Amino acid sequence: MSTPTDAGPTPSPALPYPDVAVDAESERFWSELGRGRVVLPWCVRCDAQVWPPAARCRACADLVTGERPLPGTGRIHTFSVVHRPAQGFPAPYVLAYVELDGGPVVMANIVDSDLGRVEIGGDVEFVAAAESVPRGAFRFRVV
Amino acid sequence: MSGKRPARILGAFEHPGRNLPGRTLQDLTLEIAHGAIADAGLVPDDVEALFATGGYGVHEMLGLRNVRHLDTTELGGASYISHAGRAARDIREGRYSVALIVMAGLPRQGLWFPFRPSPHEAYRNAHGTTLVGEYALVARRHMYEHGSTSEDLAQIKVASSYHASFNPNALLPRVVTVEEVLDSPWIADPLHRLDCCVTTDGGGAIVVVADEIARASARSAPAILAQAEAFSHASNGVYDLTRSLAARSGPRALAEAGIGIRDIDYASLYDSFTITLLLNLEGLGFFEPGAGSALLREGELKAPYGRIPVNTDGGGLSNTHPDYRGGMVRMIEAVRQLRGEANAGVQIPDAELAVVHGSGFSMGTGATGSTAVLQRVDE
Numbered sequence: 001m002s003t004p005t006d007a008g009p010t011p012s013p014a015l016p017y018p019d020v021a022v023d024a025e026s027e028r029f030w031s032e033l034g035r036g037r038v039v040l041p042w043c044v045r046c047d048a049q050v051w052p053p054a055a056r057c058r059a060c061a062d063l064v065t066g067e068r069p070l071p072g073t074g075r076i077h078t079f080s081v082v083h084r085p086a087q088g089f090p091a092p093y094v095l096a097y098v099e100l101d102g103g104p105v106v107m108a109n110i111v112d113s114d115l116g117r118v119e120i121g122g123d124v125e126f127v128a129a130a131e132s133v134p135r136g137a138f139r140f141r142v143v
Numbered sequence: 144m145s146g147k148r149p150a151r152i153l154g155a156f157e158h159p160g161r162n163l164p165g166r167t168l169q170d171l172t173l174e175i176a177h178g179a180i181a182d183a184g185l186v187p188d189d190v191e192a193l194f195a196t197g198g199y200g201v202h203e204m205l206g207l208r209n210v211r212h213l214d215t216t217e218l219g220g221a222s223y224i225s226h227a228g229r230a231a232r233d234i235r236e237g238r239y240s241v242a243l244i245v246m247a248g249l250p251r252q253g254l255w256f257p258f259r260p261s262p263h264e265a266y267r268n269a270h271g272t273t274l275v276g277e278y279a280l281v282a283r284r285h286m287y288e289h290g291s292t293s294e295d296l297a298q299i300k301v302a303s304s305y306h307a308s309f310n311p312n313a314l315l316p317r318v319v320t321v322e323e324v325l326d327s328p329w330i331a332d333p334l335h336r337l338d339c340c341v342t343t344d345g346g347g348a349i350v351v352v353a354d355e356i357a358r359a360s361a362r363s364a365p366a367i368l369a370q371a372e373a374f375s376h377a378s379n380g381v382y383d384l385t386r387s388l389a390a391r392s393g394p395r396a397l398a399e400a401g402i403g404i405r406d407i408d409y410a411s412l413y414d415s416f417t418i419t420l421l422l423n424l425e426g427l428g429f430f431e432p433g434a435g436s437a438l439l440r441e442g443e444l445k446a447p448y449g450r451i452p453v454n455t456d457g458g459g460l461s462n463t464h465p466d467y468r469g470g471m472v473r474m475i476e477a478v479r480q481l482r483g484e485a486n487a488g489v490q491i492p493d494a495e496l497a498v499v500h501g502s503g504f505s506m507g508t509g510a511t512g513s514t515a516v517l518q519r520v521d522e
Binding site (some may be wrong): 015017022026049050051058059074077078080081083084085089092096097100103106122135136137138 | 238263264265267270272273274276279280281282287321328329330331332333334378379380381384507
């Protein structure tokens, strides 16, 4: 077997906050996330999140007027320890899908955690950037 | 569909190159298109319909003068299977008689036709996603839900390398062991390097024609009995990571063809990663999710005598995956099997029915799926 990657802390240095493409429909989501808040656009008619953020609800086509802050807690749906990294990311790091409480399943990273405790179904909480950043990212730690 | 007979694949050409420095996309596309047209015994002026993922302008590159139907539908690596289905339906309706479907790319030279990014891209890029990483997310979830193992996945690579050992053009013609797969470096845990397909230059093309044109030719021309497709996306954050779109497109294609999965003699299934092929086998109904372990261990994917001979050219895992797109070569290997022209040692005796399934883009985020059913025609 290749060297197991299921032990030891999730690696440092901290993951970057890439300058991803943002438009009028998604600007608020990204900047709120950068300030440490998970805020999703919410369709009042459907009483449902609009994910990824959009000006109009994909289910009913109403203009989106609501929003909802989420607690930032959830569970790991699946994960991978990525050894051949995306550009600008320091390998290895943990790529994951997280089931957000009260929200969608989102792509994310697991940081700040013992790799041995990173498992499907495990509870996680949102980790804000140390200082406010223009565009945040979904970073979670195991709780 | 009209009462006319199914359309046929009269020409097929896979470029033998795997690393082609100094070539251009135009030059390569032309060579490939002419290879398939010549294999059909036709000339470029016979081509009335062109299907290509290169976008508007490929007809100019090819200098085609008689094209009156142009389709540049982009479904990633599954595109060419859908193109074949669309051409087959048009031809059966009598809209035209000769269609060329062509793809080419030179990723090892940094050259490929551009395509549109997904609206989800920012939400992936913020988290350092990679294509292998996304399939790794699928693989780990499958292991959790269905108990599959890294060894199961490795057996898929072993079977592909066995087939590639009979293919003089294969990029990786050496037979590998389960241990070699498991010892190869992690790319994105739980996927190792040998769980991933090769990156190659090259491409391929097929020519789909009306039944009467095929009958007038001495060349063996399998019929396209049916084709169906399905799509997934992640909008509103709902995922079904462990179920291939083959579970939706496959039954519709098989029903339209009037056959069951047990009737299939040969399967050409997308294998961008070992997990891709496992999900496609399950999706088409060759076995229940998680129930393939013994069958894989016993080498049942190996031609000519395995119960489910798959990807007898070596597939994307060992032969070629030109331009990061596997659908065309999957189609061409099915044509070879039904013509009796597969490599010696992997030709399935008397192969009559083949299923082809393509998986475009990413099963980990949003994908396309396209299934075709082909049948040998004895004139």
